[in-house]
Amino acid sequence: MTLPSIFRRTPFRVTLLFVALFAAAASAVLGWVFVTSADEARARAEADVRAEVEVLTAIYRERGVEALNAALVDRTARGGAGLYLLMAGDGSTITGNISVSPIENFAGEEQWQTFRLTSTDADGRVVRPQSLGVQVRLAGGHLLFVGQDVGDIERYLGRLTQALWTAMLVVVLLGIGGGLLISRNLERSMARLNRVVAAVEGGDLTARAEVRGAGDEIDELGQGLNHMLDRLQASMASIRHAGDAIAHDLRSPLTRMRAKLEVALIDVESGRLDGADALQTALAEADHLLKTFNTVLAIARLQAVSEPPDPETFDAADLAADMAELYEPAAEDKGLEFSAEIERGLPLLANRPFLAQALANLIDNAIKYTPPGGAVMLRARRRSSGEVEFSVTDTGPGVPDEDRARVLERFVRLDNSRSEAGAGLGLSLVTAVVAAHGGRVQLDEGPGAYDGFGPGLRVALVLPPA
Numbered sequence: 001m002t003l004p005s006i007f008r009r010t011p012f013r014v015t016l017l018f019v020a021l022f023a024a025a026a027s028a029v030l031g032w033v034f035v036t037s038a039d040e041a042r043a044r045a046e047a048d049v050r051a052e053v054e055v056l057t058a059i060y061r062e063r064g065v066e067a068l069n070a071a072l073v074d075r076t077a078r079g080g081a082g083l084y085l086l087m088a089g090d091g092s093t094i095t096g097n098i099s100v101s102p103i104e105n106f107a108g109e110e111q112w113q114t115f116r117l118t119s120t121d122a123d124g125r126v127v128r129p130q131s132l133g134v135q136v137r138l139a140g141g142h143l144l145f146v147g148q149d150v151g152d153i154e155r156y157l158g159r160l161t162q163a164l165w166t167a168m169l170v171v172v173l174l175g176i177g178g179g180l181l182i183s184r185n186l187e188r189s190m191a192r193l194n195r196v197v198a199a200v201e202g203g204d205l206t207a208r209a210e211v212r213g214a215g216d217e218i219d220e221l222g223q224g225l226n227h228m229l230d231r232l233q234a235s236m237a238s239i240r241h242a243g244d245a246i247a248h249d250l251r252s253p254l255t256r257m258r259a260k261l262e263v264a265l266i267d268v269e270s271g272r273l274d275g276a277d278a279l280q281t282a283l284a285e286a287d288h289l290l291k292t293f294n295t296v297l298a299i300a301r302l303q304a305v306s307e308p309p310d311p312e313t314f315d316a317a318d319l320a321a322d323m324a325e326l327y328e329p330a331a332e333d334k335g336l337e338f339s340a341e342i343e344r345g346l347p348l349l350a351n352r353p354f355l356a357q358a359l360a361n362l363i364d365n366a367i368k369y370t371p372p373g374g375a376v377m378l379r380a381r382r383r384s385s386g387e388v389e390f391s392v393t394d395t396g397p398g399v400p401d402e403d404r405a406r407v408l409e410r411f412v413r414l415d416n417s418r419s420e421a422g423a424g425l426g427l428s429l430v431t432a433v434v435a436a437h438g439g440r441v442q443l444d445e446g447p448g449a450y451d452g453f454g455p456g457l458r459v460a461l462v463l464p465p466a
Contacts, residue, residue, distance in 0.1 A: 015179025019172050026168040034161055041153040045132045046112075052082065053136060053146045060138050068144075069095050083117070083133055083147035091143065101145045103135045110136045117149065130154050189218045193225065205233040257286070308351040308436050313466050316346035316388050319356060320380035327363045327378075335372035343381040346388045347466040350437050355461075358433040359390055362459050365427070366394035374453050383462070387439075391460040393446050395453040404443040430461070439463035 060068040065086075072084045076097040085096035093099060102115040113135070116128040133147020192210055199207035208229060209222035264281050267273035324340035331338035348355075359378075366376045374395040383389050399407055407427055431441050439462050446456020 015175060015182065019175040019179070022175065023168060023172055026164070026171070030161065030164045030168070033164065034157060037157055037160065038153075041150060041157070042132065045148050045150050045153070049132065049134055049146055049148050053134060053144070056144060056146065057136070057138065060140070060142070060144070065094075065140065065142060068142075072096060081149040081152070083131060083145070083149065085145040087143040087145070089141035089143070094142070096145070098145075098147075101135060101143070102131075102133065102147075103145065106135055106143065108137075110134060186218075193218075193222065196225065196229075200229065200232075205229065205236060308354060310351055311349050312352060313347060313349050314352055315344070316348045316380050316390065316463075317342045317344045319348075319352060319359070320378060320390060323356065323359045323363060324378050327360075327367065331367050331376055334367060334370075336367060336370055337375040338377075339375070340378045341381070342379070346380060346382055348388055348463060349466040350463065354433045354436070355390075355463075358430040358461060359392070361427070361430050362390075362392040362461075366392050366396065366457075366459075369457075370394040370396040371453065382465075386465055388463045388465050389460050390463075391458055393456065393458040395446060395450070395456040398446055398455045398457045399443060407443070427459075430459075434461050434463065437463055 056068060056071060059071050069086060072086055072095050075082055076084055076095075083096075083098050085098050085101055086094040087101065088094060091101075098117070102117070103111055103113045111134065112132070114130065114132050117131045118128050129149050129151025131147050131149050131151075133145055135143060135145040138144055196207045196209045209225045211219050211222045211226070213219065261282055264273060264277075320340065320342045324338070324342070328338045328340075363376065363378065370376055376395075377393045379389070379391045379393070381389055381391075427441075434441050442460040442462060444458045444460070446454060446458050448455050
């Protein structure tokens with residue numbers, strides 16, 4: 001038979017274990033109390049008996065057997081818990097409140113004995129209380145037995161034992177009841193969490209656990225589960241957005257590729273283009289489309305994360321110097337003046353390859369759109385706010401104020417850039433890289449119109465320091 005779920009819960013099992021351990025400990029304590037109390041009572045009774053024996057022995061030694069007999073008669077007449085028996089050397093009874101010595105085969109000068117004395121109580125019932133006594137041989141050959149009824153102590157120990165057992169039973173029952181109550185409350189809390197998990201398994205990512213505000217482990221578990229579901233929901237939304245964005249963004253390149261292939265097919269059929277050239281055109285378009293796809297996918301991945309992947313700490317000045325060394329020959333080949341102003345000691349915690357790609361896109365754009373005779377400048381510096389700034393300034397045609405926000409979007413190309421190769425994804429990738437690092441992109445006018453150049457463009461990447 002399967003037990004109810006509440007009895008299978010861990011808190012109830014822990015409670016039962018605790019109750020069992022408590023019962024074992026209580027039993028040990030009970031045994032120790034009983035044994036200690038019994039030993040103490042026996043020691044006290046032995047001390048009383050020994051003191052009485054010494055008094056009676058002194059009476060016998062000083063005044064003889066008649067005086068001892070009189071003392072025993074007086075003691076038995078007063079009643080009490082004392083037990084007395086004076087016997088002749090042959091064991092015959094002389095006086096006392098017991099008729100027969102409980103010690104058989106007495107030998108030696110002194111012998112102790114624990115025994116039960118049969119008697120009647122005040123209600124006439126036969127009782128056998130426990131007693132303790134000692135028998136000694138007096139100097140004149142007489143035998144003296146002195147004992148004490150320890151039944152009151154026995155009854156006290158019995159009541160103590162019963163009280164301890166009752167208290168332990170009450171604690172066990174309360175412990176089991178508390179375990180059932182705790183298990184019931186925990187089962188309700190876990191049932192709420194299980195319903196959330198079941199809802200998420202069914203596809204409902206909006207389900208959330210109830211946080212009661214108690215600040216206990218259940219609340220911490222609920223908060224952790226809710227945080228995990230928030231991240232999961234955000235990740236799924238980013239994935240869906242990335243898929244939709246990729247499908248939307250690749251529609252135009254695919255349409256353009258198909259149109260060019262149709263034109264190439266018509267040219268081949270009319271003899272204006274041979275098959276090898278048509279295939280070369282198709283491969284070039286496929287390569288361009290693949291590059292566009294990889295760029296769009298990289299942007300989508302960067303937009304889906306809340307922090308840069310594989311960050312490392314490095315000096316931004318070293319990155320800027322490497323980029324200046326890489327692109328200075330390309331600028332000189334086009335007849336541009338390339339310069340760099342780099343401030344040292346600019347620590348960053350970032351993904352260096354991604355930042356290098358972003359800077360490469362900016363410098364490549366500056367070189368591409370600046371006419372021969374112009375200038376391009378790369379700067380790396382620390383702002384007064386403590387942020388690290390990379391900037392690329394050129395003397396090209398620039399970007400009008402009304403278009404500066406739009407050029408950061410994907411597949412946006414201004415009229416003055418239509419003649420240049422590209423898909424309009426460079427600044428979009430730069431924006432995604434900087435946003436993933438917790439920074440921002442700023443577009444401003446360059447040095448202004450001068451001698452046929454300008455007004456130019458200044459693009460700054462502002463990043464938080466390490």
